[in-house]
Amino acid sequence: MKKLINDPETVLPDALAGFAAAHPELAVDLDARIITRGTRPAAPKVALVSGGGSGHEPLHAGFVGPGMLDAACPGEIFTSPVPDQVLAAVRTVHRGVGVLLVVKNYTGDVMNFRLAAELAAEDGIEVRTVLVDDDVAVEDSTWTAGRRGTGATVLVEKAAGALAERGAPLAEVAALAERVNAASRSFAIALTAATVPAVGHPGFDLPEDRIEVGVGIHGEPGRRREPLRPARDLVAEVVDTVLADHDLATGDRVLALVNGLGATPLIELYLVFGEVHARLADHGIEIARNLVGNYVTSLDMAGFSLTLTKADDQLLELWDAPVATPVLRWS
Amino acid sequence: MDTLDTAVAAAWLRAAASAVERHESELTALDAAIGDGDHGSNLRRGFTAVGLPGAGPPPTGPGDLFRVAGRTLISTVGGASGPLYGTAFRAIGAALPAPTATVADLAGALEAALAAVQGLGGAMPGDKTMVDALAPAAAACREAADQGLGLPAAAESAARAAEQGMRDTVPLQARKGRASYLGPRSVGHQDPGATSTALILRALAEVVATP
Numbered sequence: 001m002k003k004l005i006n007d008p009e010t011v012l013p014d015a016l017a018g019f020a021a022a023h024p025e026l027a028v029d030l031d032a033r034i035i036t037r038g039t040r041p042a043a044p045k046v047a048l049v050s051g052g053g054s055g056h057e058p059l060h061a062g063f064v065g066p067g068m069l070d071a072a073c074p075g076e077i078f079t080s081p082v083p084d085q086v087l088a089a090v091r092t093v094h095r096g097v098g099v100l101l102v103v104k105n106y107t108g109d110v111m112n113f114r115l116a117a118e119l120a121a122e123d124g125i126e127v128r129t130v131l132v133d134d135d136v137a138v139e140d141s142t143w144t145a146g147r148r149g150t151g152a153t154v155l156v157e158k159a160a161g162a163l164a165e166r167g168a169p170l171a172e173v174a175a176l177a178e179r180v181n182a183a184s185r186s187f188a189i190a191l192t193a194a195t196v197p198a199v200g201h202p203g204f205d206l207p208e209d210r211i212e213v214g215v216g217i218h219g220e221p222g223r224r225r226e227p228l229r230p231a232r233d234l235v236a237e238v239v240d241t242v243l244a245d246h247d248l249a250t251g252d253r254v255l256a257l258v259n260g261l262g263a264t265p266l267i268e269l270y271l272v273f274g275e276v277h278a279r280l281a282d283h284g285i286e287i288a289r290n291l292v293g294n295y296v297t298s299l300d301m302a303g304f305s306l307t308l309t310k311a312d313d314q315l316l317e318l319w320d321a322p323v324a325t326p327v328l329r330w331s
Numbered sequence: 332m333d334t335l336d337t338a339v340a341a342a343w344l345r346a347a348a349s350a351v352e353r354h355e356s357e358l359t360a361l362d363a364a365i366g367d368g369d370h371g372s373n374l375r376r377g378f379t380a381v382g383l384p385g386a387g388p389p390p391t392g393p394g395d396l397f398r399v400a401g402r403t404l405i406s407t408v409g410g411a412s413g414p415l416y417g418t419a420f421r422a423i424g425a426a427l428p429a430p431t432a433t434v435a436d437l438a439g440a441l442e443a444a445l446a447a448v449q450g451l452g453g454a455m456p457g458d459k460t461m462v463d464a465l466a467p468a469a470a471a472c473r474e475a476a477d478q479g480l481g482l483p484a485a486a487e488s489a490a491r492a493a494e495q496g497m498r499d500t501v502p503l504q505a506r507k508g509r510a511s512y513l514g515p516r517s518v519g520h521q522d523p524g525a526t527s528t529a530l531i532l533r534a535l536a537e538v539v540a541t542p
Contacts, residue, residue, distance in 0.1 A: 053409075053410075075409045075410075076369070076373065076376075076409055076410075077369070078367045078369060079369055079373055079409040079410040080409050080410055080411075080413075081409060082405065082406050082407060082408070082409045082413055083405060083406065083414075084406045106411075106509065107411040107452065107507065107508045107509065108409065108410035108411035108412075108413070108414070111411055111413075111414035111415070111451055111452070112409065112410075112413065112414055114414075115405065115414055137512075138512055143504075143506050143511065143514075144506065144507075144511035144512060144514075145507055145508055145509070145511045145512070148512065196367065196368055196369065198359075198368075198369065198372050199359065199363055199368040199369070203363060203367065203368060216509075216512055218366075218367040218509060219367045219368070220365070220366060220367060220509055220510075220512055220513060221513060221516060223512075223513075223514060223516075
């Protein structure tokens with residue numbers, strides 16, 4: 001393992017200290033391990049709190065700021081935050097009109113956020129939770145923990161954040177978040193596995209000429225292993241897999257996220273985006289907005305995920321609304 | 332040693348912490364095969380915190396000690412293991428009377444822990460989770476109580492049942508937790524959660540076996 005770290009045990013606090021130094025506009029509480037906006041929104045608004053294991057940077061701390069999240073709680077690497085942490089974030093950002101928790105569907109995240117929500121309710125804070133579960137690689141929730149939450153998390157946080165910024169009530173913000181999640185599907189392919197610093201070796205061994213198809217973002221192997229093929233063929237499989245589980249039709253518009261898993265250079269991601277664009281055009285689907293880059297990563301895993309969110313006028317308008325976070329920033 | 336008092340409870344928690352520490356790399360290796368490889372380090376972090384001196388008043392009985400330990404595990408472990416083990420120990424604590432508990436009380440406590448874990452995680456026996464070790468352990472402890480066995484025999488029986496349940500997870504396909512995403516590829520691996528449950532119950536058997 002070659003990594004820029006001091007000690008596998010202190011990766012998270014060391015990284016948070018660096019994040020705090022790099023982003024003086026945010027408030028980083030190193031003890032409680034929560035990141036909040038440096039200045040409180042002018043008027044009381046529904047607060048958005050998200051979090052999950054570390055190792056998925058820039059998720060979630062990179063999306064804290066006006067127009068998006070009010071707080072992020074990073075857990076240990078690939079490990080959900082603990083309820084105390086989530087509760088501290090909720091208490092810090094609650095302005096009297098409720099809090100929306102954006103939670104990715106992993107057993108640990110679901111349980112820790114649920115315990116935190118129960119504790120917040122005991123404090124008299126109104127809390128709603130949206131579970132993001134967009135990964136079509138997980139097919140049947142009767143036999144699994146249900147679909148994983150991956151790339152759609154960014155779109156849910158952006159859209160719900162924009163709506164909350166306008167003073168919409170909690171029920172409305174939560175309903176929108178659920179609608180965006182329901183309109184999103186993702187699928188990922190890995191070329192190499194991730195190495196968790198505390199483990200010291202890759203999560204799975206992958207021969208040079210093989211890829212893992214249908215991976216998540218926690219270093220676990222995917223659903224199956226296939227030979228490496230030209231990007232055009234891989235993208236065709238990914239697009240078709242996503243579309244097979246989507247209700248998109250000719251003439252529909254989408255938000256497309258071509259997301260790097262951590263170790264794939266932008267030149268490859270743009271190449272992939274070109275293939276996605278062409279493949280969707282073949283299906284008569286227009287990409288109305290896009291993101292290409294590393295947004296929901298898995299440490300040093302190489303590969304990409306594709307997220308397609310069915311777009312309508314309201315969603316596009318919320319997407320275009322001003323945002324000022326370390327990663328997404330436009331006015 | 333026929334009753335579970337505060338001293339035995341404290342010794343069990345210390346022995347469990349030591350067992351988790353000694354087996355940290357084994358738990359992590361099992362988790363790396365079908366999860367993300369942090370089960371050992373996460374549990375060690377939690378059980379180390381359980382051993383730190385608390386600021387509150389001295390415990391009034393074993394139940395009190397387990398309730399505090401459960402809360403500490405919830406606040407330090409994270410992942411799925413934190414809420415599951417934390418809730419399990421809180422349920423054990425709530426079920427045990429002060430100042431001492433009998434074998435029948437322990438059986439009731441393990442049954443309460445099982446119900447709490449299943450309530451939170453929704454796992455059934457056969458899903459390849461800690462339930463596959465905890466359920467047979469609770470049943471074995473209940474049987475021991477019904478037969479009038481003493482605490483050492485009951486704890487030994489529970490530990491053996493948990494270890495058998497742990498080994499029985501090898502051929503199963505995971506249906507809960509992160510391993511469930513692997514589908515058939517999870518077959519052939521021992522479940523890390525069932526393994527840590529068996530370790531913790533073995534720690535109790537060892538503690539009460541010592542006169």
